Amino acid sequence: MTDCIFCRVVEGKAPAKRVAETEHVLAFRDIAPQAPTHVLLIPKRRVAESAAHVRDDHAVMLAELFALAARIAHEEGLTRGWRLVTNVGPEAGQSVHHLHFHLLGGRPMRWPPG
Numbered sequence: 001m002t003d004c005i006f007c008r009v010v011e012g013k014a015p016a017k018r019v020a021e022t023e024h025v026l027a028f029r030d031i032a033p034q035a036p037t038h039v040l041l042i043p044k045r046r047v048a049e050s051a052a053h054v055r056d057d058h059a060v061m062l063a064e065l066f067a068l069a070a071r072i073a074h075e076e077g078l079t080r081g082w083r084l085v086t087n088v089g090p091e092a093g094q095s096v097h098h099l100h101f102h103l104l105g106g107r108p109m110r111w112p113p114g
């Protein structure tokens with residue numbers, strides 16, 4: 001809890017290329033981009049470790065987050081499509097335990113993902 005890198009980004013104590021923010025959500029560029037556009041969207045407060053811990057009272061934040069993802073995709077010119085994905089647990093490759101969604105675009109996406 002105390003050593004949460006995304007909490008430090010929100011607090012401005014760790015560097016990040018910020019893209020946009022709303023009242024409850026911050027978007028910044030992934031440090032190791034997997035596509036021409038790779039933006040992370042997180043709740044500013046660490047209300048959940050992952051999507052496995054999402055509750056009803058996160059609804060406003062999540063609606064904000066999805067709307068912001070769509071806005072960023074539009075602003076990044078991702079007219080041919082984009083992907084919004086969240087990893088839960090070790091088998092899905094989750095490495096940061098602060099709920100986050102990856103917005104990926106700018107190249108063709110394979111399905112199913114790796």
Ligand code: AMP
Nearest residue numbers: 005016029030031032087093094095096
């Ligand atoms: P996940 O593996 O789904 O938990 O995603 C965590 C993501 O956070 C990875 O894609 C990392 O590259 C990214 N990441 C970790 N630390 C930072 C950071 N300080 N700034 C930006 N992205 C980060």
